[in-house]
Amino acid sequence: MTRPKDLDPSSNPRALLGCELRHAREQAGLSQEALGAPIFVSGSFIGQLEAGTRRMHLEYAKHFDAVFGTDGFFERNCEAVGKSKYPDHFAEAAEAEAVATAIRQYATLLIPGLLQTKAYAEEVSRAYHPTATDETIDDLVAARLERAHLLDDPTTPLFWVVVDEAALQRAVGGGAVMAEALRHVSALARKRRIIVQVLPFSAGAHAAMEGHLKLMEFEDGPPLCFVEGPSMGKLIDDPATVTHHTMMFNLLQAAALSPKDSLALIESVAQDYEHGQQHP
CATH class of the missing domain: 1.10.260.40 (lambda repressor-like DNA-binding domains)
Structure with missing residues (x-):
């Protein structure tokens, strides 16, 4: 050959x-x-x-x-x-995400990376890496914001996210940072670039209480699932596991508020942050 x-x-x-x-x-x-x-x-x-x-x-x-x-x-x-600009445990998932035609994600305690503002991403990066240099933090934030450019396309990929109410109520960076972050999410939802639902505390026990979940679909390949923990992650292609996690996401969608009610809640919480009101 x-x-x-x-x-x-x-x-x-x-x-x-x-x-x-x-x-x-x-x-x-x-x-x-x-x-x-x-x-x-x-x-x-x-x-x-x-x-x-x-x-x-x-x-x-x-x-x-x-x-x-x-x-x-x-x-x-x-x-x-x-070579990758992303942490080792996430690099392969970020690369797959960039060519996905559809992404469905459940976010537990954080606004998803694809939806984060610069100020929010900085606060998260500093919390994860408290002894890192400013240069290192800048590189991490730049890589995260660069990922978000895949949403610049008006239609692809489909991005459907279920966000736990805890991600709205955790005051990352304080009121001003949170208000900006939530307004950014609501703006993307209002221009119909993303679909967002909030899983309220009142939903009680649910199918994904063990953590973060991301499902990805591709034009020329089978779907993948990415599960993540502290400084670790696994990209899964086993059909049975992907099917199981897809069912988990479907259950989360069913338990979450409707997109309309979710948007109203997100904007209400953003307004509370703007007015300096306390959250649980």
């Missing part, structure tokens, strides 16, 4: 690497399942690598070079796709 040329890092290296993988696999006459079996990954995972929705890790790259005789091409180019 002719060895492909190394990728240009100024392009979209992960997408290009995925195309090279698909080409090499088809030239070798292998199915996605057959290529993935020796490294204990599913055919759908191979498909996600080929579509550019999942990152290629070094152990996989070495396997592909051995199978296809590509003289270290996939191993060398892992460096081009491995």
Whole structure:
């Protein structure tokens, strides 16, 4: 097999690497399942690598070079796709999010990153990294705000978020920061760029009390689920698990306030912050 040329890092290296993988696999006459079996990954995972929705890790790259005789091409180019401005536990999810056609998210204690203002993101970053330099905080905030540009497109991706009432009531940065943050969310909802629902305290026990949940759909690949904890996260492609988490999100939607009532609550809380009223 002719060895492909190394990728240009100024392009979209992960997408290009995925195309090279698909080409090499088809030239070798292998199915996605057959290529993935020796490294204990599913055919759908191979498909996600080929579509550019999942990152290629070094152990996989070495396997592909051995199978296809590509003289270290996939191993060398892992460096081009491995660099990320995001924390290690979140990098792959952020990259998948950028190419998703639909994102559905349940946020427990925070306004979701895609909806955060600069001031809110700064407060969160400083709380997470109390000893970090100003430069480090600036880099973290810039990366978070850059992610939000995917909402600049007027229709894609669909973004549907269920926010726990706790995220509204926790005064991150004080009243002025919270008022601005909630007004930003309401503005996106009013121009119909996002769908937002609030899960009120009165809903009591619910399906996702154990934490954060994000579901992503793609044009050229199966759906993914991302679950997250303190400094850790896992991107899941197991169909049964994704189906289960989709049902969890559906239950949250059913328990939450309607979009209309949610917007009214968000704007009411924002007004209270503006007027300096205390929250529980």
